Amino acid sequence: MRPPTTQLHNDQFTDVPTLIGCNFDEGASFISESGSADADFRAYMESVRFATADSSVLDILSILCFDIPAIGIRPIFNSRPAAAPGSLGLQFKRACLIIGDTLMHAPLKLMTEIWAGSNSTSYS
Numbered sequence: 001m002r003p004p005t006t007q008l009h010n011d012q013f014t015d016v017p018t019l020i021g022c023n024f025d026e027g028a029s030f031i032s033e034s035g036s037a038d039a040d041f042r043a044y045m046e047s048v049r050f051a052t053a054d055s056s057v058l059d060i061l062s063i064l065c066f067d068i069p070a071i072g073i074r075p076i077f078n079s080r081p082a083a084a085p086g087s088l089g090l091q092f093k094r095a096c097l098i099i100g101d102t103l104m105h106a107p108l109k110l111m112t113e114i115w116a117g118s119n120s121t122s123y124s
Contacts, residue, residue, distance in 0.1 A: 005110075008110075008111060008114045009114065011114075011118050013115075013120075015118070015120050016120075017120075017121040017122070017123070018115065018120070018121070018122045018123070019122070019123045019124075020108050020111065020112060020122055020123070020124055021108070021124055022100075022104045022105055022108060025096060025100065026100040026103070026104040026105075027095070027096035027097060027098070027099035027100025027101070027103070027104070028092075028096045028100070030099050030100075030103060031088070031092065031095050031096055031099060032088075033087070033088055033089050033092075035089045035090070035091050036089050036090040036091065037090070037091070038062065038067065038091075040089065040091055041062070041067075041091035041094055041095060042058055042062060044091070044095055045058055045061065045095070045098065046058065048099075049098070049099060049102060061098060065094055065097050065098050066094075067091070067094055108124075112124060
């Protein structure tokens, strides 16, 4: 059996109407702690998701996913989670954003584009 991504790229899928989507804040399901400083955030990203990435990728992600705690995901926090040991860490919202985008939203976008290129119907 081939990996699903290979099957999609080779148009090896059943052409049926498909409903796809993600819930709000999917990345929080994959993060237990994120650190409290920019360096902690970068180290976390290197260790869990981007271990083989060129350092420029992390530089760009650090800029694009800037650290403004008043905006972003996790509305249960007015600004940031606590910085105490054993807490989620000050960089939690930022880490959730990147992990949710790379694990959930990007693959769904890829699938939708492939289905659209094959004239398959998908609803998002």
